[in-house]
Amino acid sequence: MSVSQLTKRVRRELTYLDYPAREWTVPRFMDGVPVLDVLVVGAGQSGLGIAFGLRLERIANFRIIDRCQRGFEGPWRNFARMERLRTPKEVTGIDFGVPSLTVRAWYEEKFGRRAWGRIDTVPREVWRSYLDWYRDVLDLPVENEVELMLIEPANGIFLAHLRRSEGIERVYARKIILATGFEGSGRWGAPKSLVAHLSADLYAHSADDIDFRKLAGKRIGILGAGASAFDNAALALEAGAARVDLCFRRSEMPRVNPLTWMNFAGMLGHFGDLTDLDRWRFMRHILEELPVPPTQDAYWRCREFENFAWHPDCGWSFIDEACGIARVQSSNRRFEFDFMIFASGVEADLSARPELALFFEQIALWRDRFTPPSGEESEALARYPYLGQAFEFTERHRGTAPFLRGLHNFTFGAMLSHGISGAAITGIKYGVRRLVNGIARDLFCEESATYYRDLLSYQTPSGHLCLARPALRDSRATNGGAVKAKVLSYAMRGCRLSRRFLLCESCFQPRDVFLETLVVFQQTLTGEEEDDGENGTPRSFTYPSLASSSATSRKERWPPFGARRLSRRDSFTSWGSISSPVIGQCCRSGRLRSTSARGHLD
Template sequence: MTDIFDDRIDHGPRSLEALEARLARDLDLLTLPPADWVPPQDGALDVAIIGAGMAGLTAAFALRKVGISNIRLFDRAPPGREGPWATYARMETLRSPKTLTGPALGLPNLTFRAWYEAQFGRVAWETLHRIPRLQWLEYLTWYRRVTNPPVENGTALTGLTGDADGVTLDLAGPEGARRVRARRVILANGRDGLGGPFIPPFWRAVDKRFWSHAHETIDFAALRGKTVAVLGAGAGAVDNAAEALEQGAAKVYMLVRRAELPRINKGLGAGHPGNVLAFHTLTDEQRWAYNQYIAETGVPAPHNSMLRCSRHANFALLTRCPIEAAEPEGGRLRLRTGRGTVTVDHVVLATGFAVDWAQRPELAEIARHTLLWRDRFTPPGQENSEFALHPYLGADFEFLERTPGAAPWLNRVHAFNFAAVLSHGKVTGDIPGISAGAERLADSITAALFTEDYDHHWQRLIDFATPELLGDEWTEAEGF
């Protein structure tokens, strides 16, 4: 183990100011970002990025590292509220190990660890178990400040279409509705980027006053003294149950359909560079099998999250407990389950997200034209799997046409959100692989822009006339 008291060890900057100076020095030594090389085209952006959370910020800086700076990020949230961290995320700490470098893109002084140690010291880092959720948001806010991308907050995408030469974005923001033209678009819009909360059909018929989805705003304070049921077996269910308990709920039931709670995070078994860097090169059958297996085995809540619930005497976990019926009864909701009947005041559905194109009307043109996994490959008997509606993406995260020639602009739009997991693995939104995904995306966009502008770059080569030799560096030999 590192000797944190050894004076010979560089303990790093002792303030954010010093850290930022060191980061600036790193960028200077690496000559980053390089000079712009993409020729401007009729006022269009080279790249528009939808979303300024972790994925959007990482993609933006990865582009700037390869000399693409005519970009802009659009996020519907106000500054500092991008992503899930201050909204529906309710865990105390991140689920990822603290040692992951996340969006640092290979720069040590851009890591969370560097940011943390600059403020709290090496000893505090060594004793830290996992990263507090809101502290991660503070780090991302700092990341945005030091990488300085052009972000427009309070601006929502309302429509997306295009032609063979580019993409047209309809936006609604503080200045009203407007259109922006871009050569490429990155959808870095999160876990619900191509859909929204998954609501089981059964619950759509139940009066909404009796239930909430875990990924919407919930007034937990209003549940003080109430009986709450949380449906689900994953980390989200545990986090919401804990929130209800800590806000004073009289009783919280966590109702799980599975025979037992998942205990092993199979995803960690795939957390190595081979999987991160090469998942997209696997066959369709292999990629489907990986994702389906992890989904079927389930992802458990972290150890500390489970203890957050079980330390409350008024918490009850029930497995083998599917909901068979839900009926209003005297202002409450009577649940008939596989293990009996319970009456509750409110139900929280921790049922995750789904690719559900109907929940994203702004992406209607993509939904109409894009190739889905069900169009390309589904194993026998799994035609109704949740994965069937995921987009079948190309090697550069790009959408592909279902009917060739019907939407020639579609491959100019790149899915850098959770819906890319089936095609590319977890490199578009999860902390472990976000840098690798962003760098591969930036490389692919670099290649696309360079080849599209070949004539310009060829002429630039022909026109280049800065002499290396001036003619006075030597004397011609005579006598031959």
């Protein structure tokens, strides 16, 4: 099977999940303009997964935008410089449990099953290609090169200001989801205390767009000991840098990856349900005491070069510039660099987000809701936003900004509130579901009165209920002669009668018609005709058993063994038990079910 065949398979399988199919959200208008139910900002792996999740919940009135051109959403073709992902290849999440939509299914069809068995992690560029296929196979309506500039509260909803190539577009939305990755709750940036007096062409952050070809023949200094520090060092060395010195303040190289420990369902799915104290302690240890180490591949890429060195206990304390050279002072050494790269991570700072400029001061941070025990303080963690159960912002002062419950932060800033979720592949499986379920819950509960009024006015009759009695098909009907002829013909064929007769003459009929069929069958065998008795009392007839007989002649098989006197106007259940061959054939026809060994009909 090829990738094109896999695409068809995915689309076919999705039709199996098309229940309930009704699009149920209530249309809204503001100043005569339609209001979106959801605006998703960011079309990386999180944004794509959210869009698919909304579709599965039959929320169709949404848009998804991204400021980058197609194929460059997220970090994978921007500042992510590892050769392979750091997560296990078996990771799932945005597939929502559809096996054919997983990266493994796509990879095996693209490169073969043996190729999948030979890798431990997915190459970075391959993962980005998988996301491109994921977007196409689901036909997600991503709008590229559209940037969110400002969010403005407007009568309980939001007015989003979007910058497009042709100008500014203003869109109303009930919900806005910020799926903007690592920097979505703050900013990348070099420490201001170190670079305040330096020329901008002397340094860059590891998340910046760096032309490594220009670093050939230069002395490069890198501050940091995490995975991105080694990734950038490797690229500088491979580009021909004269020397690369990697400096970090810790006494030894990080070797333990705490994110690996977190990869179990309880932690990934229910971290957000812990107490504030537990969440604080977990994340303080993970984010501050156990930084993510470099991968083995990145480490060996650097160690292959003799002009690479790394220096523990070497945090930079001061930098000045002289004749285009950066002079760096650490606690025990001095360096001179032609260019510096700061791999110092992302800083949580909502004031740095232009889209939140009108109300960032009204958003609750962890320092507003939680006071850690003595000795466990962290100024960095205290600046993280304090989020609700569905990743929504909360109010710093209760009751002052109720609109915040419609603004959801699915970024790295959710780490302290919900663990690995908004900016990590490993937690996206649980985070996206929690977010989408919360969105659907809010959209439904906010319109409960509307749904109730709709229920009260609901007058559509059921398409499966017909109150009129169907015409009985017996020997007295217009085509009774033909039916009777068929019955007689079938009767002479023994135990195959019931199944064939029901399928050919009474298939999918109501119970009273089934009863009528048996009476007609009886009349055919006995030659009797139905006449009403005295006082309108119907005559009864004998239904012959179809049990096998020792008679050698087919005609001799049909005397009424165990005959029972039955009336056409008897209730269906009053017929009691009927011989096994009849019931067996009826059950195999799919119209009746047997409740006893003797075939009592229900």
